[in-house]
Amino acid sequence: MSSSAPAAPRQRTEPVLTAFRIIAAAEAVTWVGLLIGMFFKRVVAWSELGVQIFxxxxxxxxxxxxxxxxxxxxxxxxxxxxxxxxxxxxxxxLGTVLFERMASARGLLDAPAPAGEERSAPVGG
Incomplete structure (x- = not known):
């Protein structure tokens, strides 16, 4: 038995959205790693290994x-x-993660509507 109701359109996810979220997190993690490496290099004076890696x-x-x-x-x-x-x-x-969270909350990281269709306004703004 087939249904005559049209299927709901699939939400298209832009690869750039996934890439943006991943690299925003990676940039923040490496920033923190570099800061920890600099702390050990300058304050604790153990080694430059953290700075050399991060x-x-x-x-x-x-x-x-x-x-x-x-x-x-x-x-x-x-x-x-x-x-x-x-x-x-x-x-x-951590600025990249803060921006990603803010942009996501405001709907700025939603995939754009296909050409010819209007994009609905984000909730609350």
Missing amino acids: GPLHGIAFIVYVVVAAIAWYRLRWGLWTGVIALAASVPP
Whole structure:
């Protein structure tokens, strides 16, 4: 027996959304690792190992985050200030995670509606 009711449209998830969330978390984790490494290098004076490991990892994560944030800005059609804040969030420790949480709560990380369809306004704003 087949149902005559139309199937609900599948929500399309942009790969950039997944990439943005993953790299935002990775950038924050490597930032924290680098800060811990610098603490041990400067305060405890044990070793430079933490800085030698997390320095390059954070550098790579930072660059990838900036690139993915710029792509997300374009693909998700963010306004000027949202895009600038997304890029600036890479500077302070854990800023990328804070931006990702704020943007997600405001519906800025929802996949854009297909061409020709209107995007519903986020709840509460």
